[in-house]
Amino acid sequence: MQIKLWVNNKVFEDDIAVDTLLIDYLRSKGFYSVKRGCETANCGLCTVHLEGKPVLSCSTLVMKANGLHVTTLEGMQEEVEEFGTFLADEGAEQCGFCSPGFIMNVLAMKKELVNPTELEIKQYLSGNLCRCTGYMGQLRAIKKYLEIAKED
Amino acid sequence: MFTIKNYVVAEDLAQAYELNQKKNNIVLGGIAWLKMGERNIQTAIDLSKLGLDKIEEDEECFKIGCMCTLRDMEVNASLNSYFNGAISRSLVHIVGVQFRNCATIGGSIYSRFGFSDILTLLLALDTYVELYNGGIIPLSTFKDMPYDNDILVRIIIKKDARKVSYFTHRMSATDIPTLAVAISKLEDKWQVVLGARPQKAMLVNKAETILSETPTKEEIDSLVDYVIKEVKFGSNMRGSKEYRQILAKVFINRGIEEISGGTYAN
Numbered sequence: 001m002q003i004k005l006w007v008n009n010k011v012f013e014d015d016i017a018v019d020t021l022l023i024d025y026l027r028s029k030g031f032y033s034v035k036r037g038c039e040t041a042n043c044g045l046c047t048v049h050l051e052g053k054p055v056l057s058c059s060t061l062v063m064k065a066n067g068l069h070v071t072t073l074e075g076m077q078e079e080v081e082e083f084g085t086f087l088a089d090e091g092a093e094q095c096g097f098c099s100p101g102f103i104m105n106v107l108a109m110k111k112e113l114v115n116p117t118e119l120e121i122k123q124y125l126s127g128n129l130c131r132c133t134g135y136m137g138q139l140r141a142i143k144k145y146l147e148i149a150k151e152d
Numbered sequence: 153m154f155t156i157k158n159y160v161v162a163e164d165l166a167q168a169y170e171l172n173q174k175k176n177n178i179v180l181g182g183i184a185w186l187k188m189g190e191r192n193i194q195t196a197i198d199l200s201k202l203g204l205d206k207i208e209e210d211e212e213c214f215k216i217g218c219m220c221t222l223r224d225m226e227v228n229a230s231l232n233s234y235f236n237g238a239i240s241r242s243l244v245h246i247v248g249v250q251f252r253n254c255a256t257i258g259g260s261i262y263s264r265f266g267f268s269d270i271l272t273l274l275l276a277l278d279t280y281v282e283l284y285n286g287g288i289i290p291l292s293t294f295k296d297m298p299y300d301n302d303i304l305v306r307i308i309i310k311k312d313a314r315k316v317s318y319f320t321h322r323m324s325a326t327d328i329p330t331l332a333v334a335i336s337k338l339e340d341k342w343q344v345v346l347g348a349r350p351q352k353a354m355l356v357n358k359a360e361t362i363l364s365e366t367p368t369k370e371e372i373d374s375l376v377d378y379v380i381k382e383v384k385f386g387s388n389m390r391g392s393k394e395y396r397q398i399l400a401k402v403f404i405n406r407g408i409e410e411i412s413g414g415t416y417a418n
Contacts, residue, residue: 001159018159018196021187041184042326047250053223054250059184063159064200105250126326127248 003066007031008075022048022057022065026072033073033100037129044128045101047108048072054108073100079107086145092137102128106142110149118143153187158195165303168197169284172301179303181259182221184251204258204305207231215282216307218258222270223249225257231309235277238316238334242273247326262304264295264352267328271295272347273318275355276334278310292355314338317407320348321399323390330390331399335407340365344375344404349385349396356383367408376401 004013007029016025023046026034034057037045046058049071057070073080080103087093087103102125109116109124116124121142130138162168171177176194180186204217207228214231225231226243246252246269260270261281271291279291284303291307316336320329332347342363347353362375385396 019154019156019193021153040188041251041254042247044248044250050253053253055253056184056250059182059187059251059254061156061159061180061183063161063198105248108249123244124249126245127250 001063003062005062005065005067006069008071009069016062018061018063020062022050022060022062022070025062026057026070031072031074035097035100037098037101042127042129043098043101044105045098047101047104047128049104049108052108052111054105073104076104076107083107083141083145086141086148087138090137090141090144092133092141094132098128098130102130102138106145110146115150116146154189154191154193156193156196159198160195161198161201163201165199165202165284165305168199168202169301169303171195171197172303179258179262181218181262182255183259184255185259185263185265199258199303209311211311213311214309216257216309218256218262218304218306220257221253222246222255222257222260223252225270226252234311235314235316235336238273238276238318239270242269242318242320242332242334245269245320245322245326245329257307258304261291261294261307262299264299266350266352267348268353269320269329269332269347272332272345272353273316273334274307274309275345275347275353276316276318276336276343277314278312280308280310282306282308295352312338315411317410319403319406321391321403328390331396331403333400333403333407335404335411337411342367342408344379344407346379346383346400349383350388350390351384351386354383358382363408366412372405372408376404379404 001018002015023034035045037043041056041059046056047054048057051068083103105128172179178193179197199219205219206217208215222243226240232240274291280288281291281294282288282305284305286302314336318334320332322329329348334345336343342359344356344359345353358378359375363371379400380397385393387393
């Protein structure tokens with residue numbers, strides 16, 4: 001079926017199989033930050049923004065994104081680099097496989113929550129799994145990042 | 153994963169209903185559960201252009217469109233100014249924000265999952281479902297009806313001043329519940345709902361007669377005895393029947409205490 005959508009503000013028009021998942025479509029277009037870490041909609045690695053809201057691209061049909069704007073990690077270079085520095089400074093990453101989805105959700109959280117508590121941060125990010133770490137480094141990085149962000 | 157041959161963005165409910173009469177056609181919710189199966193779908197029916205993603209309210213009730221996401225319900229300030237914010241509390245542990253931005257209330261309630269948090273909670277409120285063909289019926293009736301070809305259009309929650317508590321036990325923060333217990337009290341009437349037993353949620357009808365307005369220790373014990381004797385609990389990988397019975401006892405005590413303003417001593 002014919003579709004038209006925007007990925008990182010660039011328009012894509014395609015004839016797709018109607019059961020194509022957004023994750024597979026995005027990867028076919030070269031957006032390799034979008035990863036599949038599980039088969040059960042649990043890990044959060046495939047997180048992208050659909051009209052600014054974080055969604056699981058593994059649980060979204062491309063048809064649902066028809067006419068809408070999708071943002072992947074590749075489309076948010078500046079913000080990603082800024083937060084990525086905080087992650088690196090805290091030594092938060094080990095293998096880094098879960099980082100793109102995690103960062104996309106942190107950026108969505110920053111937009112949505114005002115001055116969140118630690119509990120609110122944990123609840124917002126609990127759908128992003130990391131199998132290397134204990135999340136402590138990430139939490140330190142987020143707190144420092146949000147402190148800085150507040151000063152803007 | 154499923155396959156879909158044709159995809160129809162419904163122009164109105166009449167068209168959606170007509171398409172849904174064929175066995176191999178299906179109405180799409182958030183697809184998070186659907187994609188776990190292997191169905192071969194002839195025609196997928198998309199209701200997302202019918203304006204059914206909103207939470208509307210009037211003086212008497214909230215009307216929640218079937219395509220409203222679980223996340224939209226969780227963060228809706230007006231909806232959560234009722235029932236001690238229990239709607240939000242029942243949703244917050246479901247996988248993650250990204251998942252709840254996909255999953256729809258229509259998909260959750262139509263499916264009547266055994267593990268459903270929100271079905272458990274809504275059964276403790278004065279909740280109805282609006283079906284395209286079947287009209288408006290109580291959720292407590294709908295939850296035991298067979299899966300048919302009707303379309304769940306809206307969830308209707310009557311506004312009242314009931315107090316509500318909600319407790320679950322989970323193996324990890326974002327797992328499905330091992331047991332879910334919702335308790336509500338409106339004037340002197342108590343409602344106790346047990347979900348994830350692991351069978352689908354059910355109302356303990358006897359609670360209303362066993363519990364007085366301010367329940368005594370004896371009344372609560374007698375309700376717990378009744379629940380353990382009469383309510384069917386089962387075993388699965390998340391917990392045994394006996395473990396769930398112990399959890400039920402604790403949560404019933406805590407829920408009643410929370411509403412009556414007592415302590416957690418149990």
